[in-house]
Amino acid sequence: MLPVSHWMAGVCSVSFLYLTAPIAGESVQHVDAASCKQCHEEIYQQWSGSMHANSSALKDPIHGAFYKNVVGDPTQEDVKAGNGKYPVCLKCHAPVAAMEGSTKLDAKPAYAQGIGCTTCHSFSAFKGTDTPDGKPLYGTDAYEMDKASLYGPSGISYTTERTPADAKWPTPVHHPVPMQGNKSELFKSNDACMGCHEKRSNPHGTPLCRTGDEYRTGKNFVSCQACHMSIVSVPKLKDGQVVAGEMISIPDHSMAGGHDDKMITRGIALSMDTKQEGDVIKATLLVRNRLPHAYPTGAPFRNFFIRVATYDKDGQMLWKNYEVHPIKDDPKAAFWYTLGDEAGNPTMPPKATQVLSDTRLKPNEVRTLEYEIPVKPGTSILRAEALYDLLLPPIKANMKGKLPDDLLTPKLVAAVEIRL
Ligand code: HEC
Ligand code: HEC
Ligand code: HEC
Ligand code: HEC
Numbered sequence: 454m455l456p457v458s459h460w461m462a463g464v465c466s467v468s469f470l471y472l473t474a475p476i477a478g479e480s481v482q483h484v485d486a487a488s489c490k491q492c493h494e495e496i497y498q499q500w501s502g503s504m505h506a507n508s509s510a511l512k513d514p515i516h517g518a519f520y521k522n523v524v525g526d527p528t529q530e531d532v533k534a535g536n537g538k539y540p541v542c543l544k545c546h547a548p549v550a551a552m553e554g555s556t557k558l559d560a561k562p563a564y565a566q567g568i569g570c571t572t573c574h575s576f577s578a579f580k581g582t583d584t585p586d587g588k589p590l591y592g593t594d595a596y597e598m599d600k601a602s603l604y605g606p607s608g609i610s611y612t613t614e615r616t617p618a619d620a621k622w623p624t625p626v627h628h629p630v631p632m633q634g635n636k637s638e639l640f641k642s643n644d645a646c647m648g649c650h651e652k653r654s655n656p657h658g659t660p661l662c663r664t665g666d667e668y669r670t671g672k673n674f675v676s677c678q679a680c681h682m683s684i685v686s687v688p689k690l691k692d693g694q695v696v697a698g699e700m701i702s703i704p705d706h707s708m709a710g711g712h713d714d715k716m717i718t719r720g721i722a723l724s725m726d727t728k729q730e731g732d733v734i735k736a737t738l739l740v741r742n743r744l745p746h747a748y749p750t751g752a753p754f755r756n757f758f759i760r761v762a763t764y765d766k767d768g769q770m771l772w773k774n775y776e777v778h779p780i781k782d783d784p785k786a787a788f789w790y791t792l793g794d795e796a797g798n799p800t801m802p803p804k805a806t807q808v809l810s811d812t813r814l815k816p817n818e819v820r821t822l823e824y825e826i827p828v829k830p831g832t833s834i835l836r837a838e839a840l841y842d843l844l845l846p847p848i849k850a851n852m853k854g855k856l857p858d859d860l861l862t863p864k865l866v867a868a869v870e871i872r873l
């Protein structure tokens with residue numbers, strides 16, 4: 454019997470019996486997700502459709518486009534960022550490449566894969582996202598990364614040895630890859646996410662992403678996992694086929710967010726009160742963020758806007774609160790983050806030296822918008838809609854034709870309507 458601690462000593466060559474990936478001399482981070490699929494097929498399926506499995510510049514078209522602009526070619530070695538240093542992006546978007554100092558993401562499957570099973574499941578401790586002297590620790594730098602063993606949340610002890618058929622408890626449970634189930638606190642807390650999601654600033658120190666800080670100001674104690682990895686019951690899979698009549702309950706590894714049309718509807722609620730005075734409707738619209746982080750959160754170009762419009766009984770639009778986009782024509786109906794340069798002009802994330810404004814909804818905020826709407830002849834419906842966009846209008850204009858249309862189309866996330 455090989456005790457688990459044997460693996461902690463860093464010996465990692467003999468026991469990957471079940472694995473299809475070549476292992477000799479490679480760290481556990483190189484064990485391919487495909488070899489986990491054999492036994493964790495349902496989790497594998499969720500993960501493979503997630504942005505974690507598609508986070509590298511080779512897989513995510515939006516990140517890929519920005520990476521090429523700001524850093525360079527993701528298939529070349531020794532690429533440096535604008536500041537002459539190793540590109541910080543890779544510490545979160547291609548963490549295994551970052552651990553090994555490579556920028557050639559097609560060199561190894563684990564680099565291209567992005568955030569694999571063995572990336573998160575080799576965290577053995579969270580160090581926080583700042584050094585004692587205040588320097589940022591991003592992604593894999595924020596964690597102790599075990600190169601020989603995996604970890605999970607259950608508290609169960611595993612062995613890579615075969616468990617004899619007649620063994621009785623306390624014989625450790627067999628796992629084909631070194632696995633310790635003793636990191637319950639880490640995997641069930643926000644620490645499992647914060648290394649990459651807490652905060653990020655550009656090289657000028659201007660904050661770009663602040664999901665973790667937002668969450669803290671929200672003074673809420675619901676973990677990230679409670680919403681983003683809630684327990685779901687899914688049909689059991691065997692070799693890609695549904696096993697009839699069998700379900701399995703697992704923490705949802707699709708970790709949905711801004712790319713998921715359903716998830717984005719979970720964060721927001723609209724309600725509206727109206728009063729007609731002559732040929733004007735006075736409408737009070739309440740926009741409520743149901744989340745303990747901003748809505749939208751994350752990347753600085755995420756945004757949403759409100760369309761308020763009247764229609765006749767055939768659905769013909771008679772009046773709308775903006776011409777081109779609320780950012781221009783009705784700023785109170787635009788919820789976005791504006792970054793600026795020294796002179797105070799709006800600019801892109803890498804160049805920004807200041808935050809010009811932040812009108813996204815704060816954690817659990819309720820925002821009130823007032824409208825005076827002209828009642829044109831035939832007006833019979835008043836409808837307000839919230840529309841979510843992954844990217845801001847100027848970026849969308851730049852990306853037209855370069856990105857799939859779906860990524861450039863605003864998504865309806867909430868609506869309220871009144872029949873007059
Ligand atoms: C982004 C980080 C992350 C990635 C990537 C990830 N996991 Fe997890 N996994 C977690 C966390 C966190 C938990 C604990 C969730 C909880 O208990 O609330 C977990 C739990 C699990 C569990 C325990 C399930 C249970 O019933 O309690 C298994 C098994 C697992 N993951 C397998 C995988 C496999 C296989 C992959 C790749 C296909 C994978 N994970 C990818 C973070 C991750
Ligand atoms: C030969 C089958 C097999 C393979 C291959 C396999 N596992 Fe497991 N794994 C299991 C079994 C069985 C359990 C215990 C029951 C459960 O939690 O699903 C388990 C449990 C886990 C857990 C939960 C740990 C805890 O806290 O108890 C994680 C995380 C996990 N596996 C990750 C992985 C990853 C990542 C891979 C690929 C590198 C992998 N497994 C490959 C069979 C396998
Ligand atoms: C090793 C870094 C890392 C860790 C750890 C990590 N993430 Fe992520 N996560 C990312 C990156 C990078 C992306 C963006 C991928 C992209 O869009 O290119 C992402 C994307 C997401 C998204 C957005 C998905 C979408 O639809 O746009 C959600 C939600 C998310 N992660 C939740 C979590 C949660 C919850 C945890 C903790 C259990 C976690 N992540 C742990 C790096 C990480
Ligand atoms: C009460 C449920 C809930 C909790 C708790 C929660 N989230 Fe979210 N999160 C959501 C919903 C719903 C969305 C989609 C709307 C949005 O993008 O704001 C979302 C969106 C996200 C996104 C997507 C951003 C993007 O650009 O695509 C990330 C990343 C994220 N959350 C991370 C986290 C992290 C990290 C935590 C823990 C600190 C957390 N969330 C806690 C519900 C929750």
Ligand code: HEC
Pocket residue numbers: 513515516517519520523540541542543544545546591592648649650652653662664750751752843
């Ligand atoms: C601290 C970790 C971290 C670092 C460093 C990082 N990112 Fe990200 N990035 C994320 C996370 C997490 C998300 C997705 C969730 C969100 O919006 O917060 C994301 C999302 C993105 C997106 C949106 C992707 C999409 O599909 O919509 C782009 C573009 C992006 N990052 C570019 C970059 C570039 C370029 C760099 C380097 C200059 C970089 N990131 C550095 C964590 C990071």
